[in-house]
Structure formats: structure tokens, C-alpha cells
Amino acid sequence: MTKMENFTKGFFKENPIFVYLLGMCPALAVTSTFETALGMGLMVIFVLALSNFVISLFRNVIKDEIRTPAYIVIIATLVTIVDMVSAAYVPVLSESLGVFIPLIVVNCLILGRAESFASKNNVVDSIIDGVGMALGFTMALVIIGITREFLATGGIMWGDYLPFFVSEPVNLLTLDWILQPILGSDFTIRDNMFSMFSMPAGAFIGLGFILAVIQSKKVKKEKEAAALMKQKIAEAKAKKAARLKEQAATDALAKKGASA
């Protein structure tokens, strides 16, 4: 596997949420808005990249029989650092994510990559794997977050939880921009959207819908590949049959010639 393949596999081919269905707990719990989804993703990038780096660095020192407790301690240390730093510098995000920050320790994705990749590969490949998989995880969380927030409020906010680059929360996108000039300034799209998508039921429905779309594309691709393979096999069989017929005709001619 090349370094580029190693880095990009986490985005589509081996996406932790959409393909492996790992990390379902944060995928449902913290994706009510784009910002909380992005915040969680950034934390996972930090933890996964560094845990892969440390575990790979010491893979020949940490013996097999103690690898699980050692990996857990390393991951838990990184998560504790993330928890303390977020409580200090992004307290609103930290409060919003709540218990789901410490729960990163038991995210199957992180321990899974440690066991299946970092413990068996060199440091550079392990970091690339960690960053790639975490970016794929973040991308999936952000897709779910944007979908849910848009369906629940009719827009996407920035600055509520991640107060960077702005002095107060701003609308990145809202249907009010299109609808208020038509329906009047009293109209607010938020009051007319599906607030259910900001709640747990909406999380399941939203995630299920996205998974269904992705799986339908995957099934369509697999069907097309199967049909192409079937066609190729049929062509090969036809060629073989034609060749055998020709061979038989040639043999018959040769026999006739010999008997004459």
C-alpha cells in the first residue's frame, strides 16, 4: 500500500462510520450541529494521530501480554489532555460535548487502529494511517452534523461552540436569506423546520438515511461490476467456443485430405 493509499483509505473505502460502522456513539450524540461534530472530529484527530505515533514508536518495547492495558493508558492520557485543554480554551464546546469527550477512550476506532495497524507498522505509516482515518471520521461526523442542523434549523451556525475567527455567532448559511425577502422579515425558517433532527430520534433517522444513500451507491457499483464480469466471462466463453469450432473444422479438413 502506498502512503497516499494509506492516507486516503479512511475517507471512502474504509470510512470508520459509513463503512465499518465504528464510533456510532459520538456519530449519533454530538452531531446535532456542524460545530459540535467538527469539534469532536478535531479531538479524535489529535488522539488518534498521537496514539498511533506513540504505540508504533514503542511497539517493540511493549510486550504482547501487556499491550491492551498499555494502549488504554496511552489513549486515556491523550483524551485527558484533550478534556483539560478543551475545558480551558473552548469551555462552551467542552460543556456541550460533556461525557462524550472522555468516551473517546472507548471509541473502537482508536483502539482498533492501535491493535491492527500501529502495533505492526512503522511510525510514519502509523501517523499517516491515524490522521487519514481520523480525517475520514471527522468528514463523516461533519456530513451528519450539517445534514441534521440544516434539517432542524434551516441553516448552519458558526461561533456558538468554536469562537474562532468571529467575535459573535454568525450564520454561515440560512434559508432565511432566500425566504425572508419573499415572505417578510417576521418569517423565521427555524420555526418551520424539523426540530426532531436536533434530538436523538432525528440522529438515528438522519444517520440511517445517509447510510442508505451510501449503501445504495455501493450496491449499484457492485451490481455494475458483477454485470461487467458476467459479460466478460460470456465473451471469453464465446471466444473459446469459436476457437474450438475452428479447430474442429481444421481437424476435419486435415482428416479428409489424409483419407483422399
Next chain:
Amino acid sequence: MQSKLISGFILFLVAAISGGIIFFINDITAPVIAQNLIDKQVALFSEAIDQELVIDEDFIYTETDINGLTEYVLTTPDGETVIGYVYSQRSSNNYGDVDVMVGIIDGVIQNVVIVGSTNTPTFVKNIEKNYLEPFKTQSTTAVEFDSKTGATYTYTSVSQVVTEAVNYYNETRGDAS
């Protein structure tokens, strides 16, 4: 035996290094986290008494717990003049807990704030948007509650806290106003 000792030593080393790193990070972040908590408390006080306040510049406060109801007495930095009173309590209902703050100045409710809640978010938002405003400028001796809110449990919890707050204020601070 030797390999077990080595494994134990490696685990000890991992734990010791992790502990050291966490101690170091805690040293840096603990003061910032403590300041964040103070800032959050000040912001809640400002919202409860409907005035912008800066701690140590505009006010200081003392905190007293009275059987679950917490009273914050806000005074000028010299401690001579009372600015107002803020009451905070958690009320539980069938859907969870509701944390409410009530700000009172001179016998008049300044604001009622839902600080936190585990009730259904839509209902809490509805109460915050439509049913807290009427509490403002009401006298503590004659508080009127809304009879139909469509979110009975949450509003009942809010009303409970407001009732306890004004009752305590009238009994202990009413003459001072």
C-alpha cells in the same frame, strides 16, 4: 519470572510518564478552567439581575445554602451596599432536572433564567422563549404564574423555584428592600 517483572516495569513506566504529563497539563489548565467557571457564574448573575457586571469591579458576592436553595448576595466591592439577590435551585420532575436562577432587586423580580436542564429541549426552549419574560418586573409579594403553557412539567419546576426564592426573600430580606 524475569519477563513478568520486565512487563510490570514497562507498565509502571507507561503509567508514570502518563501521570507526569497529565500533572503538567493540569498545572497549566487548572487556573484557566477556574477562571472560566467564575466568568460563567458572573455571566449568569448578570443575566439574572439584568445588568452587566464585572466581578471585583462592580460587585462581590457571598453564597449561602438554605436546604437546597442557594442565595447569592451581590454587594458593591466594599461590601457596604447590597446590589441584589440571586437565588438558584435545582428542581426535579418526571423528565429530569431543571436548574433555575431568580434575580431580585428591591422586591422586584429582575429575571428568571433556566441555567441548565435535562428536560426535552424543545419544551425548555418554548418556556425560555415565551414564559419567562412575564416574570420580569413582578413584585415578590404577588407573583402571577401562567396556568397553560403546554410544557407543564418544565414550567412547574421553574414555578417551584421562583416560589421558593420569593418566599425566602420575603421572609428574610423583604424588610431590607
